Amino acid sequence: MGYSDLDWKAINTIRLLAVDATLKANSGHPGAPMGMAPVAHVLFNKFMTFNPKNPDYANRDRFVLSNGHGCMLQYALLHLFGYALSLDDLKNFRQVDSITPGHPEAHDTPGIEVTTGPLGQGFANAVGLAIGQAHTAAVFNKPGYELSNNHTYVFFGDGCAMEGVASEAASTAGHLQLGNLIAIYDDNHISIDGDTKCAFTEDVLKRFEAYGWHTQHVTDGDHDLDGIEAAIQKAKDVKDKPSVIKLTTTIGFGSKLQGTGGVHGNPLKADDAKQVKEKFGFNPEESFVVPQEVYDLYNKHASEGAAAEQAWNDLFKKYQAEHKELGADLARRLAKKLPEGWAKKLPVYKPTDSAQASRKLSEKVLEDIHEVLPELLSGSADLTGSNNTRWKNAVDFQPPSTKIGEWSGRYLRYGVREHSMGAIMNGLAAYGTVIPAGGTFLNFVSYAAGAVRLSALSHQRVIWVATHDSIGLGEDGPTHQPIETLAHFRALPNCQVWRPADGNETSAAYYSALTSTGTPSVLALTRQNLPQLENSTIENGIKGGYVAVEAENADLTIVSTGSEVAIAIEAIKVLKDQHNLTTRVVSLPCWEVFDAQPKEYQLKVFPDGIPTLSVEVMSTLGWSKYSHEQFGLNRFGASGPYLEVYKKFEFTPEGIAKRGKLTVDFYKGLKPRSPVNRAFQQLI
Amino acid sequence: MGYSDLDWKAINTIRLLAVDATLKANSGHPGAPMGMAPVAHVLFNKFMTFNPKNPDYANRDRFVLSNGHGCMLQYALLHLFGYALSLDDLKNFRQVDSITPGHPEAHDTPGIEVTTGPLGQGFANAVGLAIGQAHTAAVFNKPGYELSNNHTYVFFGDGCAMEGVASEAASTAGHLQLGNLIAIYDDNHISIDGDTKCAFTEDVLKRFEAYGWHTQHVTDGDHDLDGIEAAIQKAKDVKDKPSVIKLTTTIGFGSKLQGTGGVHGNPLKADDAKQVKEKFGFNPEESFVVPQEVYDLYNKHASEGAAAEQAWNDLFKKYQAEHKELGADLARRLAKKLPEGWAKKLPVYKPTDSAQASRKLSEKVLEDIHEVLPELLSGSADLTGSNNTRWKNAVDFQPPSTKIGEWSGRYLRYGVREHSMGAIMNGLAAYGTVIPAGGTFLNFVSYAAGAVRLSALSHQRVIWVATHDSIGLGEDGPTHQPIETLAHFRALPNCQVWRPADGNETSAAYYSALTSTGTPSVLALTRQNLPQLENSTIENGIKGGYVAVEAENADLTIVSTGSEVAIAIEAIKVLKDQHNLTTRVVSLPCWEVFDAQPKEYQLKVFPDGIPTLSVEVMSTLGWSKYSHEQFGLNRFGASGPYLEVYKKFEFTPEGIAKRGKLTVDFYKGLKPRSPVNRAFQQLI
Known part of the structure; x- marks a missing residue:
């Protein structure tokens, strides 16, 4: 007044x-x-x-x-x-x-x-x-x-x-x-x-x-x-x-x-x-x-x-003395640092471990790391039981008067509101003391495209737990089966799109998402079970791509992601038995991260002279960056039990082998240059 | 009861x-x-x-x-x-x-x-x-x-x-x-x-x-x-x-x-x-x-x-006799047929016609065809003056009590509500008597991704007038400049993404959008002026791609869309003068439509043996389908007058020529196969 x-x-x-x-x-x-x-x-x-x-x-x-x-x-x-x-x-x-x-x-x-x-x-x-x-x-x-x-x-x-x-x-x-x-x-x-x-x-x-x-x-x-x-x-x-x-x-x-x-x-x-x-x-x-x-x-x-800040700094100094653990925790969060040794909590798998859906593998990550990462604030757009985003003893973030949670709760019920979940996560990340992770079906991350774009543009560490990542979701059908979604977010600058093939790759995806302080990540995760792969390690995974199955004098490289990597590996035998072709398989869970690797490494993964076929059960758009030929799904999916849907579209060892053979034939005698060899660098 | x-x-x-x-x-x-x-x-x-x-x-x-x-x-x-x-x-x-x-x-x-x-x-x-x-x-x-x-x-x-x-x-x-x-x-x-x-x-x-x-x-x-x-x-x-x-x-x-x-x-x-x-x-x-x-x-x-339908049919028969014109119009609309000869109203341009923004060219289309296409219902998500979606004498669709329109009005004020605009257009198209066209900035079609996806899946003829289609919008800056948007919708099955380079291509885009009764279209249109091209005709445009500038014994093909085609054509001279290279230029306004052309035609546009460089001022993702090397923008844009923004990112004749030269050098002696040559067909 x-x-x-x-x-x-x-x-x-x-x-x-x-x-x-x-x-x-x-x-x-x-x-x-x-x-x-x-x-x-x-x-x-x-x-x-x-x-x-x-x-x-x-x-x-x-x-x-x-x-x-x-x-x-x-x-x-x-x-x-x-x-x-x-x-x-x-x-x-x-x-x-x-x-x-x-x-x-x-x-x-x-x-x-x-x-x-x-x-x-x-x-x-x-x-x-x-x-x-x-x-x-x-x-x-x-x-x-x-x-x-x-x-x-x-x-x-x-x-x-x-x-x-x-x-x-x-x-x-x-x-x-x-x-x-x-x-x-x-x-x-x-x-x-x-x-x-x-x-x-x-x-x-x-x-x-x-x-x-x-x-x-x-x-x-x-x-x-x-x-x-x-x-x-x-x-x-x-x-x-x-x-x-x-x-x-x-x-x-x-x-x-x-x-x-x-x-x-x-x-x-x-x-x-x-x-x-x-x-x-x-x-x-x-x-x-x-x-x-x-x-x-x-x-x-x-x-x-x-002056107010000075007073706050003085108060915080006293606080750090009196409440040592909390004081150190807050100071650490404000510095955008993760706790020492947190990554040791990431689950590690052996090839003999049981097959699991990557949404379950993601749940295991959250279960194992949430205690050591108190800044992690999980949630879901009303798909908690499907996204597996809630660790066992999580407390909801709710007004205490509701009696169903606490302000200190670390699980947010966003409701069926994907777009605002994305935009709220941007605000949460910008606040500076929490790392938000939010779940929905991959297909419905598109509802939040406007928010994801701003996560990327404004360098916010926001994690999308995007389950049901393909026609592999089965019965829900084409309205829920992503085709264009990965291409969309792969085309978005400063956005890590991960599609892990197994447990170690899922851990790698989280490692990368959590340590990339200025980049949002979309983790595309399956509903269906995936076997644990032979060469998959967190160390390999965090390179964004690696050789899952090497072979000398290979006739063909197959590059794939997520649920199709294991099928591609099965195709090796078919290609050998039926066509006497030697095949190597590359797993490429994250393009953006792979692109940041040294050229030398990239060429080890995609060597010159070998025709390369990409296999991913969605739009082929963009895949010619890493492959000469592409096997994908440039049409909408189908409603049915997932194995039957995969079969309908020939995403089977036989279907892959058939296209592998056609690829080798097409490049016979040509020794094509590696797809990662380029005439010039892109502006960044 | x-x-x-x-x-x-x-x-x-x-x-x-x-x-x-x-x-x-x-x-x-x-x-x-x-x-x-x-x-x-x-x-x-x-x-x-x-x-x-x-x-x-x-x-x-x-x-x-x-x-x-x-x-x-x-x-x-x-x-x-x-x-x-x-x-x-x-x-x-x-x-x-x-x-x-x-x-x-x-x-x-x-x-x-x-x-x-x-x-x-x-x-x-x-x-x-x-x-x-x-x-x-x-x-x-x-x-x-x-x-x-x-x-x-x-x-x-x-x-x-x-x-x-x-x-x-x-x-x-x-x-x-x-x-x-x-x-x-x-x-x-x-x-x-x-x-x-x-x-x-x-x-x-x-x-x-x-x-x-x-x-x-x-x-x-x-x-x-x-x-x-x-x-x-x-x-x-x-x-x-x-x-x-x-x-x-x-x-x-x-x-x-x-x-x-x-x-x-x-x-x-x-x-x-x-x-x-x-x-x-x-x-x-x-x-x-x-x-x-x-x-x-x-x-x-x-x-x-x-019985009710029978009664309606009888009534409609009488109506057709009494209200001949309206009766014929309704019958035609219900049959999803366009009026005889409507396409003759599409504007046609000569190379000597003045340069214009494609959003203005789009406005001219709407101005010229709206009378002969009474089922066309235009609108905008509160960007009427920017999208140029309203013909001069349009009447708003409004409740008559508001005194600012009529139920018979053909212009819909959707408000700043892109997502519901998309979903409402799906309902309008499904109703069966109108063809909806709705305007917003290309970047904000992403807000409506969920609705666009359902247009495509459910075969609805919905037209997006998506103006301000690139960094060419200038001062509004990165929050408004699409990078990933075309890749996103190109990856969506059954969706025509058009990026016309001039007036005739804009008319072609509308021709295709209006005649594709089971497919939505996104028309990406510029804010900035574009010259009328030499070989551009509606007939060429509706093939989705054509040779804009042919050259014998070419060293290089440049393929481009929209506002970059004219710059690519300017690069021909730079390549000749500075490097003695002969360059041909392809305009590819719509991938989906081009993909439907006979292989023979596609190979005429992209012949074997010539290295091909794509030029489009947004994500390069997907462009290796039509080119060996890609010049694009895999980062966010910048806020500034558009020519300066183009210059910053080297989308100039010189910047294109530089990359053309690098492309030719990279493929020296290799005679690369046409990018449209493939080992196998995709499932559709």
Whole structure:
């Protein structure tokens, strides 16, 4: 309360930086920053604790701009509060190699928590950040040591409100009673198609009430700073529900086009920019102007944040002395380090061990490592018994009042909400103290494609336990049998797609997924049993590919993954018996990891001069990278017992041998070059 | 009202068929059929009009089982009412090549409207079916001729209710005031993880109220047939809102495990099956039993449906006489035929015509063909001005009360809801009288991956106008720049991915998309301008690939798509001037269509003996199918003006020439075989 002209000067400075930056870039979205500057000012300067000199301060309040196209709002704030984001960076808005790209990118810009822009994602990320906080507080807070008590604030617009991923996450947040989550809905009635009345006439607050949220409406978000402050304070006071504040604002406030779609996604015209500056008491001929008193105002708040961090550091030092084990654990997690020797807990198999489904092998990994890896937070999108994601004595992450779990619980019931599971996992990973793993059928990771993409782009260590990975799931049929899914995620940069063939490869997949701190992983796992292979070791597996069966003077290399490797090995005998051909078999559980091996190693696995056939029971797309000929399934599958489905499509030793023979014949006398030999390197 | 023992016998027959079929298959979901048999009986026998002898009767009521795993409910009904689905088909439930697969597939089973199972999809399909009806009625109904007045009914469970795609569609349906849509929510409190209280505690009816739906609750769905009937009747009486009826049921009603997760996804134990049969007055030793009086009951209703169709046919005959043009139009649409000569309206370009963005070229197609193709229903997920999907004088599809459109309008404002747009388009296509086209950025088609997959699997002609198709979108940056997207949809069976290089190719893409009645298409279109190419014609384009620039004794073939084709053509001169190399260029706008050309033609485009380099500014994955070496972008893009982004990644004539030279050097003296030459055919 007690806002002065200086506050309005600060608010208008933010607005004009957005006007100037979009004008200079001749691109971008001034409307949302101009409309949301008042609430941003109140929130950042009155409520949020953060230290611009250390954007990673563990107990900082988190802020997410889910309507990421309004990022000039956030860039302006980061600059004004003193983050490492200069006025020149603002002038480089939307330029190649700047730290101020067209949408906020967490990996590249200090102070950005999560990468947003694709609508709805940020909202769901915020739910993840809030879960991360609630869990961290439950695990680490002790009497006298409230180490974790930050809030998560998220701004979202009509676009986010329409997206299903945000609806899913809102339902989850309501169920989980996340009192530490405060969402501010920019109710400006404008989306790209113009007035929202053309497509979006629902009662948003009533919907959030239905989810179990606390709701408020501030009707004059353009002027009522006191009302905004009171609403945020009230939201903070509500501890047992997430809060949403509907804030009615005028998009592009101050522009001649304010309140219209014209100001949403295009810079203001030069004369409009000038009149806005005059209206706000700024010199219309100047650009990128920040009054010193605005810097001073924000610096004051920033230094309070720095002091808060100092106090926290002191508290944490005492905590580490008093609660040695927990203190060391938290310090380790914040440093993104895994516990010494954890990998020794990974299960190891001998060829004589029994055949098992890789979803069961994955369960064994989780069972064996969860105690030594307390940051691992597993879960499933309502397929717990099928994904095998829950270790035996797991406790659910639930509000204690439900009596079915605890805030310290490490198993999350995401509901049948794959997309928000992915986006919530991104938020969890971004929080910094947990490693999220979430289960669904491989086919339904596609529902979450938007979130997986952002895991990869923003370097989040997120693990998908993607079971029922092929037609091998059998009876559920083509609606559930992935064909295109692995090609999809293999084409996604910075995403590890694993399809382990047995127990040791499954352990290798987890080893790689857990140690790759800046990369998400999709573990494609079978429903059906797989035998333990002869040459499979964790050491071989973590190279992404290795020779499963070597042979001198081989006529043919077969390269395969997952459930087909053992069938390919059976085909060796058929090829010898029926065609007198000598075959070697390569297992290639992870392309991305194999591609990172030295060329020399790659050529040992795929030597020159031997025709190579790939075998994988889904789309062949991409396989010519590692093979001359491809045996796959470029059609939809079939519903039936899995062995019959495999037989129908000839994924049998005989079916493979037949194609192996055709491959050898086709290359007779040609001594083809190894598929990994290339004319030039790809840009990375 | 006035239900008798016979009704319960029919209900229990349905339940036991589900018990027997899942038991015989040793797989499947008996719980939902057992719980929903009462409402299914009331709905099908009292309310729905359909003719089992002609599942395509145009004005039939539509039924969608969104909780598709309960498909034995639907299969049992189809059998009992006399569709071409025998008792043997039920006995073949979930067997290879049966017409009773694990989830309902529209393409293969008579009486199934849409393919469901992936949760949430069916609900959104139903919204599309309802839109299709409202539009058809507005266009064709005349005084005395209510040709279209069918209802759409959809069953959905907790899983669907949790999925974002259904939330999006529900919001759209509420906005559109679809009084012809009646949804029945199976409130059985059980999902795969057990009691829904572990993840789903929102107030579903309140949420639907917020969307603008009419809501009711029938508390005893297991017994209260009168209550069910009254609720459906009431829902039918509400004409200006969609209706949802929450029906509290007991999953697996009758089983010893009723009301638990144990009966959701597993067959009953043999002894449990026996006790259910006894409880329901059936012989516990017999299976697949249908009392004759149950057949008789349902046959009676089926014959009423046949009579209704006969009456409709008579009415339509009169209509065709009285409203010649409209009558012929409707008959043509129902036959899935396009109007004679429509394709002559497709725009044709000369090389001297101005450079244009392919999104603009696409707009021109829509502008030119929309009058001659009245079944075309365009739209966008809130990117109308960017996708250029709206022809100049388009009228919005809106409830007339909104005063911003008409039911007969042919432009749909989907809101920022890509996933439900895809699923609604599937419903629209399935309705049979419209061809839906929907716009978004290519990158955000991924949000709808689940729906696109079902378009392909269920053979729906759905057109995605996917603009901003690469890093060429520039400033919006990596969050919006597709890298993996084309690989993803190219790997999807039965999906045409088009990336036209100029105007004629854009027309070809539309020609192919519109004439491929059983295949969805994704048209990847640029934001930036493209020149008109020399050899580009519609005739060449519809082959999927052709020689854009031929050269005798070529040293190199460059194959490319879309915006890179013109740059590749510019590279010819650089290769000649700097390296004295002769280069030919192939444009390959659609792989799927090219793959269907005769081998002879394919070899003309990609002759043996010439090293081939592919150039496409996104993931190289899959390109080795048509090239020996690949130039692409296996990393995320960058935010900046598009020419600078292209330059950063070397997608310039010089950058291409450099890699062309390396390719030629690498294959010096090798005369490589054409990439389209293969050792064996893929299974299709």
